[in-house]
Amino acid sequence: MRTIETMSLERFKALVEAYGASENAWPASERAAALAFCNANPQARALREEAASLDAILAQAQTVRPSAALEARIMNGFKHPAANVATMRTTWMGAGAIAACLVLSLMAGWAVLKTSHGQVDLSDPAAWDLIGEDLEFPTSKS
Amino acid sequence: MVSDPDTELVERIAAGDAMAARTLMARHLPSILNMARRMLQSPHEAEDVAQDAFCKVWVNAGKWKPGQALFKTWLHRVALNLCYDRLRLRQHADLEAAAEVAASAPGPAQMTLSGQVAAHVDEALQTLPQRQKEAIVMVHYHGMSNIEAAEQMGLSVDALESLLARARRALRAKLTPIAPALIGAMDE
Numbered sequence: 001m002r003t004i005e006t007m008s009l010e011r012f013k014a015l016v017e018a019y020g021a022s023e024n025a026w027p028a029s030e031r032a033a034a035l036a037f038c039n040a041n042p043q044a045r046a047l048r049e050e051a052a053s054l055d056a057i058l059a060q061a062q063t064v065r066p067s068a069a070l071e072a073r074i075m076n077g078f079k080h081p082a083a084n085v086a087t088m089r090t091t092w093m094g095a096g097a098i099a100a101c102l103v104l105s106l107m108a109g110w111a112v113l114k115t116s117h118g119q120v121d122l123s124d125p126a127a128w129d130l131i132g133e134d135l136e137f138p139t140s141k142s
Numbered sequence: 143m144v145s146d147p148d149t150e151l152v153e154r155i156a157a158g159d160a161m162a163a164r165t166l167m168a169r170h171l172p173s174i175l176n177m178a179r180r181m182l183q184s185p186h187e188a189e190d191v192a193q194d195a196f197c198k199v200w201v202n203a204g205k206w207k208p209g210q211a212l213f214k215t216w217l218h219r220v221a222l223n224l225c226y227d228r229l230r231l232r233q234h235a236d237l238e239a240a241a242e243v244a245a246s247a248p249g250p251a252q253m254t255l256s257g258q259v260a261a262h263v264d265e266a267l268q269t270l271p272q273r274q275k276e277a278i279v280m281v282h283y284h285g286m287s288n289i290e291a292a293e294q295m296g297l298s299v300d301a302l303e304s305l306l307a308r309a310r311r312a313l314r315a316k317l318t319p320i321a322p323a324l325i326g327a328m329d330e
Binding site: 014017018019020024025027028051054055057058060061062063064065066067070071073074075077078079 | 282
């Protein structure tokens with residue numbers, strides 16, 4: 001941390017040449033000392049005023065405000081984690097529903113076999129002749 | 143340790159709070175957009191950089207660890223790196239594309255007086271060597287501290303100070319000769 005005793009005109013000049021006239025832009029560790037030095041030194045004040053004139057011109061650089069379209073694009077990219085959870089839940093529910101349908105189809109198939117043809121042993125080749133090829137069996141024969 | 147005014151917002155964003163996301167965007171988008179415009183001199187590319195930077199915020203908010211760096215500094219670094227990527231690509235692109243970018247800017251006759259002053263300043267900024275421009279953009283236009291900017295650029299504070307001083311000298315040399323006209327226009 002620099003103090004007013006250790007601040008020199010040379011260092012003050014280097015500060016305003018690099019950071020400009022605004023004390024807020026000066027390094028925090030030297031700000032208080034530089035300000036006190038400037039208040040006490042006419043040469044330092046002149047240097048600061050010179051820097052301020054350049055700052056005023058630089059402040060005229062174009063500044064744009066973000067368009068509503070850009071803001072919308074950015075917010076569209078924001079995904080609510082709850083939405084992700086909901087999506088995941090829907091996916092799992094969908095998968096569960098498909099699995100349940102498959103099990104029900106199998107059970108229904110077996111039920112059809114049982115009700116139409118009585119007890120059928122599908123390991124017996126003769127049973128396939130009994131069932132006939134027109135029967136829609138819910139699983140493959142292999 | 144300096145408290146980070148964005149920490150709470152980032153935590154809420156990680157929890158999926160869209161309002162927090164909108165607040166954070168409103169707080170930092172203008173600065174990010176203007177930084178990218180000054181670095182790239184292309185409104186369209188600057189918008190893409192800003193969008194990509196915030197996309198990274200949305201994705202990485204949950205991994206953010208307060209205390210390592212200010213969130214604002216991290217966000218500017220992300221945007222700056224995205225600008226570097228595009229500048230590197232431009233080095234390989236043909237000159238035709240560069241001419242197209244320059245041609246997209248309005249001519250002086252189409253500008254208001256304040257627009258003409260801004261154009262002179264922007265033009266002077268664009269003539270600076272890349273590292274000097276980065277330094278002046280970060281410190282002068284985006285209010286970064288010397289320590290933050292030096293860290294962002296991977297430099298010592300002394301080296302940053304040297305870049306800043308050279309940049310300001312070059313800008314003064316370019317703008318001082320027309321300063322009376324610029325100041326006159328500013329007063330009107």
